[in-house]
Amino acid sequence: MNLEITPPRALRGSVRVSGDKSISHRATMLGALAEGDTQIENFLMGADCLATVKCLAQMGVTFTGPGENGRLVVHGRGPGALKEPENVLDAGNSGTTIRLLLGILAGLPFFSVITGDASLRRRPMKRVTGPLSRMGASIWGRQGANLAPLAVRGGELQGAEFHLPVASAQVKSALLLAGLLARGETRVVEPAPSRDHTERMLQYFGAEIGKEGLTVWIKGGQVLSGRRVTVPGDISSAAFLLVAAAVIPGSDVTIREVGVNPTRNGIVEVLQAMSADLEVFNRHELGGEPVADIRVRHSRLRGVTIGGELIPRLIDEIPVLAVAGALAEGELVVRDASELKVKESNRIATVVQELKKFGVEIEALDDGLRVRGGRPLTGASCNSHGDHRIAMAMAVAGLAARGKTVIRDAGCVDVSFPGFAGILSSLRVD
């Protein structure tokens, strides 16, 4: 499927974006491990989260929905009710599905095989399978259990302490879920704070979880109870609209009830540092997660240099931030972001390759990128590389460019933001 974009005169209006992907995955998985029903509102009906539902269904979990209204009920009967899947589990394009489920599968006394699409089968899994093996799971796969398909024989785990070499919420979460199913205590020390949705939701489902600085720990054998979860709007999806409104003259867009968890809102801070006219208001809590409305109006942006502990807090927003950089005055420099190379595509390479087609002066760095802004963009014919966030970042570039832009292979947008094209149309002023 191709996505065609022409520049609007402005973007104006007030919208909600679809539910947070990370939180939708976690609500489904914790719901499956819990006792009793978990009713999820605003569940993300994107391909990634649907892959999680399908995998859990193969393990005997029953669901009502998901319906078009975004309601999904998980009928949890505790981890003991999960059974050996009869066939290979397919995580599709979803790193969160495979890595978090590996944590659960490692803790359950049966054999399973999990795989994914061509992109996922290239992504590093040793960061999860290594620590899970240390806890007592047996895991096999190509390159010494680094690449899916992965076969797991789980159960009888022993808690352990881990010092993670990369700040990864997926790795941390896999170990906490395995820790919940293990004997004793599991401790995870991160090099920098990564998103903490798993910790918040475990607590919300009644588990006791300790946290001090960069260390988090959990005692095995705790029973979770099913809860009602309303999923906030996804800040990572909102980011495309925030940047588009910031760079298109005359724009004024408000996004309602979007997650502003401090471990996720790096994009808001950086856009503000770039002089975006951006206001966060109506702050409140939704099921243990902070949410707010965000209003952004067009303004002249200027480039900044970012790196360090900020990076994990906006890692998924870097492709669209590069677009903001291209339209800002001066230079945008992103460092310490090598993790971009092992996302759904090598996002350093794909962002550079695709933005060059719009006439952007952009250069790949070893651990990030450098964008020289200030030049007008020209519409381009570009490629998503099968990566949802590349497709949407290029759509934002297209909105701000002169002439028409075509994004090939844009069906992947459905992975995280199925309503993207419709919301853009509803905001257009032509």
Ligand code: S3P
């Ligand atoms: C996610 C964590 C991040 C992020 C991904 C979702 C999660 O990945 O890039 O889109 O839901 O835990 P890493 O844990 O690999 O950093």
